[in-house]
Amino acid sequence: MxxxxxxxxxxxxxxxxxxxxxxxxxxxxxxxxxxxxxxxxxxxxxxxxxxxxxxxxxxxxxxxxxxxxxxxxxxxxxxxxxxxxxxxxxxxxxxxxxxxxxxxxxxxxxxxxxxxxxxxxxxTEALGLWRGPALADATSEHWRESHSAGLEEERLAALEDRIVLDIDSGCAPMVVPELSVLLAEHPTRERLTQLQMSALHDCGRTAEAITLYHRTRTVLRDDLGVDPGSELQSEFQRLLGAPPARRARETVDPVPRQLPGDLTAFVGRTDTLAHLDDLLNDEGTFLVALDGLPGVGKTTLAVHWAHRVGDRFPDGTLYANLRGFSSSGPRDPAEILQEFLHALGVPASRVPAGLDARAAHLRSTLAGRRVLLVLDNARDETQVRSLLPSTPGCGAVVTSRHQLTGLSARQGALRLRIDVIDRQEALDLLARRLGARRVHREPEAASRIVDGCAGLPLALAIVAARADEADDFALASVAEELETAKTALDTFESFDASADLRTVFSWSYNALSANAARLLRLLGLHWGPDFTVEAAASLAASPVQDTRRLVNELCRTRLLGEHRPGRFGFHDLLAAYAAELAATQETEADRQEATHRLLDHYLHGAHTAAELLDQHRRYDPVNPSATGAIGVDHGDQDGAMRWCATELAVLTTSVSAAHARGFDAHAHQIAHRLMPFLRKQGLGTPWLETTQLAVQAATRADDPRAIANAHFGLAAAQIWYGDLETARTHLSEALRRYEALDDHGGTANIHTMLCKLASAEEDFTAALSHADDALVWYRRAGAGWGEARTLNNIGYCHARLGRPRLALEFCEQAIAVFSRVDDPSGMAGALESLGAAHASNGRHDRAIDAHRRSIDMALKHGEKQIAAAAMISLGDSLLALDEREATIRAWQEALVMLEDIRDPHAETVRAKLAALSA
Missing domain, CATH: 1.10.10.10 (Winged helix-like DNA-binding domain superfamily/Winged helix DNA-binding domain)
Incomplete structure (x- = not known):
């Protein structure tokens, strides 16, 4: 059933x-x-x-x-x-x-x-249940509207209540954009207006709050014939007499809440929880290392306690799974430091390079804050040491299978050994899993199960899943099965549990159908962190519907988990178990063929996504998929963006996994096709890492065109994030190889990137020279889109060199070509350059019009960097007309966009705002 x-x-x-x-x-x-x-x-x-x-x-x-x-x-x-x-x-x-x-x-x-x-x-949990308008696909529009209106009112009321709590907790800057969208949908809803006024005031934008009130009052009078209600009027009067807000929007620190969900069935550990509570009451930096057997519940305990004391750390909670014992290897502390700094509001441009520098920056950022860090599954002290806070009021909980004695000796950490749970806690856990009535019905069998599992929570959970296969499954028979493996389970007390759990895992494995057991083994080849049914079907070379049934079978036996709808993953120990099965029960040829199919699934998905996201760039065709690999239908650009965002962690890991397993063509091809998405999203770290691996993979494959593409991609990432000298080296190598291949388009792309590099150095004479060269090569290649973008670059360079007539001439030529080749992203960039040309000629009214058209078109097509650049230039022209408030608004919006994509130019905009305020 x-x-x-x-x-x-x-x-x-x-x-x-x-x-x-x-x-x-x-x-x-x-x-x-x-x-x-x-x-x-x-x-x-x-x-x-x-x-x-x-x-x-x-x-x-x-x-x-x-x-x-x-x-x-x-x-x-x-x-x-x-x-x-x-x-x-x-x-x-x-x-x-x-x-x-x-x-x-x-x-x-x-x-x-x-x-x-x-x-x-x-x-937040309640609002997360909404997947769109209520009753969205009801047959009658009239019936749906009559019934959904009240439900929508309930949703808005809950949303407003949540926003009130956000504002009260100091998160006003985070809700201003959300409220702007809501007010656009509900312009006469007075409570939304009141909340936005309060949030704007808390951000130091009281003038905008008062303007919003007057605008809403006009709408209410014109559309409804009523005046604002008493609460909205009271908020208006309060702001008129209120002192300036404590801090402006851009200086409010975000409050990260990164903990995984708490376990609803948590039982026991009362003494340990109380001990941790007592330790937290002491002054100074809180540092505890939890060690114990795999599966003993260290992570569950750490996360549960962190949720329990979350209110004691008002500036946030940070969480990282260090994957110390993962088959893919432990995570790099420098990468985790970068993620923590971003979560704490440090923009990408201010995150230093190098482990020690990032560790020092984290300590500085935490100064004066109360933040709790949960560092889960650490390999050793070396992996953890740079991640620890040193500021009084902050704390860290570290979990590991190893005894981290070095943290105790050098950092003064208190070590707590998390032992197996006692008999009563084990019985309580079994009762929570199976139901108290069932456990009380067979107390002797339940006691034997507890004895056989030696108090290991993970083992108890697996046994409970076995017993839960049917309500009439006698606990006595489960206890009898367990006792046949008693010797292995007894070793939990003194040895690594990973080997001893094989027996417990094997119960579920041996109960699987033959096809499900094969799928489990093949899933042991997946590099994680999670996967879809389509990816599993590619591994097994089986139809998607058949695979979905097998995946459901694995989930029912608790060998797999569905942590998000449609996305599945292993517990770390189960992943190791599956990998061991693949290594011992599948032939080398079968493993290679399955890996090839899986990589083809991701490569072809990335290829079609790149063609949708960058429609005017020609990508070399990829080989047909291996038989059994499942394709990906994105539908349109939005679908491609969603797929890339959802699969990003898998795709970036696929590059390293392909390189490590000898599939070099897949490694450099996936990396090359990830570039459009990574650029649009401003994801610098994965962009740099994947293109660096692409250079290695293409070089090992000795593929001249792939080598050139990889050097070009790496240089593009480095220019974006400011490493100009290294980028110049890679561009030189790429140019040499494209010229040897007589690749006109590739050569043109290099000159375009050299133009961008020279522009970043403010050398617009050199930039113009490279743009001229690019134009020649694009015309030889017959690439209309490239010709248009180069005409735009030439116009922009002339504008920056003070030649408005030439700037306008080339920008207008670019716009004409963009119209002909239907390239809206390019058109957005050309309009931004046209605005710069008008501004250089003193025609700021025309510049403002061009910049606003550029912004609208860029945002419509997901080009946040172009939109931000146009927004900055819009502010420049507004300031030239002495419209200071409008200038500030434009630059603040640009800053939000740049921070969202982690663009290093955010620092420049922040400086412009500070200078204007001064």
């Missing part, structure tokens, strides 16, 4: 065991929605008929509704706890209200009003 849940907050859905099992027609979904909206109450047939046929119902309407109800009953048959009963001339649907997202939303929102310390978390 399966478990069914229902979703109304978005498209109407039925979910069975985590998979959609929706009614086949819109009419059935409408009937289901009406039954769920009146859960537990009788819905008369007449109401259903009126909803389905609002104008004139057919003669057969009642019989048709009965057919829909019958089909719904068949759909619900897999879950006896969901009942659809006939009552007179109507029907009543009953189930646990927690199965329906609408009622879970309401319960969480209600709890938020009574649980003040956790109110924000509860509201």
């Amino acid at each position: 399966g478990s069914i849940a229902f979703r109304l907050l978005g498209p109407i859905e039925v979910v069975q065991d985590g998979q959609a099992a929706n009614p086949s027609t819109a009419q059935q979904r409408c009937v289901l929605a009406l039954l769920l909206l009146d859960l537990g109450r009788v819905v008369p047939a007449e109401r259903l008929i009126a909803a389905l046929w609002p104008a004139e119902p057919p003669v057969s309407a009642h019989n048709t509704v009965r057919v829909y109800v019958t089909r719904l009953r068949r759909l619900f048959a897999v879950d006896p706890s969901v009942r659809l009963e006939t009552v007179g001339r109507g029907w009543r649907l009953t189930c646990d209200r927690n199965r329906v997202d609408l009622y879970r939303f309401r319960d969480l929102a209600a709890r938020a009003h009574h649980e003040a310390p956790n109110a924000r978390e509860l509201l």
Whole structure:
């Protein structure tokens, strides 16, 4: 039997065991929605008929509704706890209200009003249940609007309550953009206006708050014929007499909350939790290292305690899985430091290079703050030492399988050994997993299971999953199976548990179907951190639907977890177990072929995404996919962006995994095709890392064109992030190779990048020379898009050299070509250059118009860097016309964009704002 849940907050859905099992027609979904909206109450047939046929119902309407109800009953048959009963001339649907997202939303929102310390978390969880407009795919638009309006009001009320808590906790800068979007959708909603006024004031933007009030008052009077309500008027009066806000928007520090979710079934560890609480009460820097066996619950304990004391660290909680014992190797502390600094609000341009410099910068950034760091699964002291805070008021909890005695000796860390749980805690855990009644029914068998698992929580969880396969599965038989492996489990007390858990893991493995067992072994080849069903199907060379059933089988036996909808992953120990099975039970040829199929899945997905995101650049074709590899259909540019964002961690790891496993062509090809996405998103670290590996892979493959492409990609990343001299070296190497290949387009691209490099150095004479060369080569290559972009670059260089007539001439030529080749991103850049040309000629009114058109077009097509550059130039022209407030707004918006994509030019804009304020 399966478990069914229902979703109304978005498209109407039925979910069975985590998979959609929706009614086949819109009419059935409408009937289901009406039954769920009146859960537990009788819905008369007449109401259903009126909803389905609002104008004139057919003669057969009642019989048709009965057919829909019958089909719904068949759909619900897999879950006896969901009942659809006939009552007179109507029907009543009953189930646990927690199965329906609408009622879970309401319960969480209600709890938020009574649980003040956790109110924000509860509201965030409640709002996370919304997947779009409620009842989005109901058959009747009139019926949907009449029912969804009230639900939308509930959502907005909860959202407003959450925003109030954000503002009260000092996060006003984070909600201003969100409120701007909401007000655009609901311009007459007074509470949103009041919240935005309060947030703007807290950001030091009181003048904008007062302007917003006057604008809203005008809208209310003109559209509704009413004056603002008393609360909005009171907020206006408060701001008129309020002192300046404590700090401006750009100086408010973000408050990261990076902890994984807490475990709802957490039991025991009372003494350890109390000990940690007592330690936290002491003055100074809090530093604790938790060590113990794999699977003993170190991570669960650390995360649970960190959630429990989160209010003691008002400036945030940082979390990193150091993967100290992962098959892919431990994580680099320098990379983690960069992520922590970004989370704490340090822009990319201010993150220093090198481990020691980043560690010192983290300590400086934490000064004066109260932040808790959870450093999970550390390999050794060396991996952890640079990540530790040294500021009183901050703290760190480190978990590791090893005894980190060096941290105790040198950093004064208190070491706590996390031992196996005691008998009563183990029984409580078993009862939470299987139900107290079932455990009490067989107390002797439950006691034998606890003894056999030696108090190891992970082992208990696996045994519980085994016992939970059926309600009538006798605990005595589980205990008997466990006792046959008693010798292995006894060794948990003194040896590494990874070997001893094989026996426990093997129970679930041996119970699998043959195809599911093969899939588990092949998934041991995946490099993580997670994967989709399509990726698993590529590994196994099996149809997606068949693979989905196998993945569900693995999830049911707890060998896999679905940590996000549609994304699956292993526990670290289970991943190691699967990898061991692959190494011992699959042939070398089978492993190579499966890896090839998996890499083809990611390569072809990245290739089609690059062609959608950078439509005017020609990418070399890739080899056809190996038989069995599953393709990826992105649909459009938005779909390509979503896929790249979702798969980013897997794709970047694929480059290193392909290089390490000898698939060099896949390594450099995936890296090259990730560039458009990484550039648009401003993701400098993965861009640099993947292109560096691409150079190595292409060189080892001895592929001249790939080598040239890889050097070009690496140089582009380095120019973006300011390493100009190293970039020049790679551009020289790429140019030499493109010229040897007689590749006109590649040669043109190099000169374009040299133009960008010279512009970054403010040498516009050299930049113009390279742009002229690029124009020649693009015309020889017949690349219209490249010709247009180069004409734009030439115009921009002339504008910066004080030649407005030539600047306008070339920019207008570029715009004409962009119109012909349909390149909106290029057009946005040309309009920005056109604005610069007008500004250099003193025509700031025309410059402002060009910059605004550039901004609109750039944002529409995801070009945040172009939009930010145009926004900066817009501010320059506004300032030339002495419009200071508008200038500040433009530069602040540019700063937000640049910080969002971690562009180093954010520092320049910040300096411009500071100078204007001074």
